[in-house]
Amino acid sequence: MSRFDDAAYNFAYLDEQTKRMIRRALLKAVAIPGYQVPFASREMPMPYGWGTGGIQVTAAVIGPDDVLKVIDQGSDDTTNAVSIRKFFAKTTNVKTTEDTEKASLIQIRHRVPETPLKEGQILVYQVPIPEPLRFLEPRETETRKMHALEEYGLMHVKLYEDISRHGDIATTYAYPVMVGERYVMDPSPTPKFDNPKMNQMPALQLFGAGREKRIYAIPPYTEVKSLDFEDYPFTIQKWEEACALCGETESFLDEVILDDHGGRMFVCSDTHFCKTRREQGHTGVQSPDFDRTSQEAIEQ
Amino acid sequence: MTGTETQPLAVGFNDKVMDATACFRAVLDAMSRPASLQALPVSLAAPRGLQAGTVAVLLTLADMDTPVWLAPECDTPEARAHLRFHVGCPIIDGPAQAVFAVMSVDRDLSVTGELALGSAEYPDRSATVILESEGLIDGEGPIFSGPGFKEPRRFCVEEQPAALWSHIAANQALFPRGLDWIFTSPTHLAALPRTTRIEV
Numbered sequence: 001m002s003r004f005d006d007a008a009y010n011f012a013y014l015d016e017q018t019k020r021m022i023r024r025a026l027l028k029a030v031a032i033p034g035y036q037v038p039f040a041s042r043e044m045p046m047p048y049g050w051g052t053g054g055i056q057v058t059a060a061v062i063g064p065d066d067v068l069k070v071i072d073q074g075s076d077d078t079t080n081a082v083s084i085r086k087f088f089a090k091t092t093n094v095k096t097t098e099d100t101e102k103a104s105l106i107q108i109r110h111r112v113p114e115t116p117l118k119e120g121q122i123l124v125y126q127v128p129i130p131e132p133l134r135f136l137e138p139r140e141t142e143t144r145k146m147h148a149l150e151e152y153g154l155m156h157v158k159l160y161e162d163i164s165r166h167g168d169i170a171t172t173y174a175y176p177v178m179v180g181e182r183y184v185m186d187p188s189p190t191p192k193f194d195n196p197k198m199n200q201m202p203a204l205q206l207f208g209a210g211r212e213k214r215i216y217a218i219p220p221y222t223e224v225k226s227l228d229f230e231d232y233p234f235t236i237q238k239w240e241e242a243c244a245l246c247g248e249t250e251s252f253l254d255e256v257i258l259d260d261h262g263g264r265m266f267v268c269s270d271t272h273f274c275k276t277r278r279e280q281g282h283t284g285v286q287s288p289d290f291d292r293t294s295q296e297a298i299e300q
Numbered sequence: 301m302t303g304t305e306t307q308p309l310a311v312g313f314n315d316k317v318m319d320a321t322a323c324f325r326a327v328l329d330a331m332s333r334p335a336s337l338q339a340l341p342v343s344l345a346a347p348r349g350l351q352a353g354t355v356a357v358l359l360t361l362a363d364m365d366t367p368v369w370l371a372p373e374c375d376t377p378e379a380r381a382h383l384r385f386h387v388g389c390p391i392i393d394g395p396a397q398a399v400f401a402v403m404s405v406d407r408d409l410s411v412t413g414e415l416a417l418g419s420a421e422y423p424d425r426s427a428t429v430i431l432e433s434e435g436l437i438d439g440e441g442p443i444f445s446g447p448g449f450k451e452p453r454r455f456c457v458e459e460q461p462a463a464l465w466s467h468i469a470a471n472q473a474l475f476p477r478g479l480d481w482i483f484t485s486p487t488h489l490a491a492l493p494r495t496t497r498i499e500v
């Protein structure tokens with residue numbers, strides 16, 4: 001990105017005509033929750049895998065008073081998250097933060113923050129494949145027709161087969177949801193652990209798929225229901241362990257390999273959430289000052 | 301701008317980039333939280349025929365790719381000149397091809413029947429109607445609910461015709477096709493996307 005002269009591009013990089021086009025698409029997306037609005041995705045100064053759809057949505061929305069947070073897999077510190085944060089810090093001069101509560105605009109990839117989101121916040125999802133019916137039907141004209149006619153029967157059958165054959169681990173990520181009782185939507189490659197957070201969320205949720213040129217949205221306080229079945233009700237991932245660093249039992253955990261001898265631990269994937277808990281004095285089995293007696297008391 | 305004594309053209313955005321950004325956030329807020337009043341974040345001159353709220357919306361969202369239709373009560377030479385110069389949008393003679401249609405809220409709204417409603421495959425290819433009024437009133441009028449509402453909200457416009465809400469309710473029944481509505485006044489805007497339910 002250093003090849004760009006600071007003065008050579010517009011606020012938030014995109015030109016105004018492109019922003020207007022994206023803004024119009026965003027408004028239609030909000031007006032038709034869960035429906036994928038086509039848009040003329042632009043080249044961005046980073047590769048597609050880096051979330052150019054999310055970046056374009058953020059660029060069309062961001063204002064000088066925003067406080068931006070960017071996470072990738074729950075972490076503010078991955079190369080992807082750092083690059084996007086720097087890109088916007090440079091092209092907009094906005095404040096950035098790792099604190100979910102202080103952020104007004106949060107761009108995410110693969111995780112929704114553990115800290116509940118508030119009214120007035122905007123969540124931007126980076127989406128690689130926006131079409132939840134793609135695995136059933138590769139042709140765009142056909143999936144469009146299926147959405148138009150609410151032909152979701154085949155989708156249910158396939159999901160049912162997967163779950164009944166492989167158990168509920170079969171579809172752990174990008175688990176399809178029904179938005180506002182009308183459109184089946186792909187929540188992006190977030191774990192299904194995060195699906196319940198999307199339901200009736202006070203924040204506005206926007207989704208951008210750059211390569212596939214689609215924008216979609218969920219307005220605040222909108223019903224988002226994970227597809228499920230009477231004999232296989234929707235459940236989220238659960239762990240036997242608590243976070244090894246902060247002791248949290250309700251968060252999404254990542255497995256971390258500690259050594260070559262099979263040593264491993266589970267820690268919160270939301271790094272800022274975990275750090276905040278540790279600062280508040282919470283401890284886990286790997287903490288130097290871990291209190292085993294209180295942990296045993298919890299377990300009993 | 302040219303230094304001539306008479307400047308019939310009112311000025312547009314002070315800061316094209318930042319004013320458009322601020323106005324977009326107001327419209328996005330309005331559409332995400334339907335029936336909530338949003339103060340215009342910028343002060344704007346409006347040509348005869350158009351409300352400042354309308355000018356803000358069009359400056360923010362319209363351009364050469366979006367044909368705009370002005371109903372006769374809004375269609376003044378000043379409005380046309382203003383939009384041509386500051387927005388650069390085509391101003392078309394009939395509503396059928398309009399992406400944005402501007403009209404006064406107290407008119408006969410049956411003309412909106414000629415606007416694009418989108419198709420079943422592409423419901424986004426529908427017009428947005430900008431309804432102008434002298435004032436938007438918070439907390440009175442019909443009860444609105446649907447996506448974007450934690451609790452139902454009420455709002456109405458000054459001097460609203462009796463048929464307004466039943467007209468909009470008929471459009472909402474077409475979901476996912478249908479028009480989206482932006483209400484403008486000299487100082488505020490509000491919106492009702494096609495998802496909003498209306499209880500008169």
Ligand SMILES: [Zn+2]
Pocket residue numbers: 243244245246247248267268273274275277
């Ligand atoms: Zn933790």
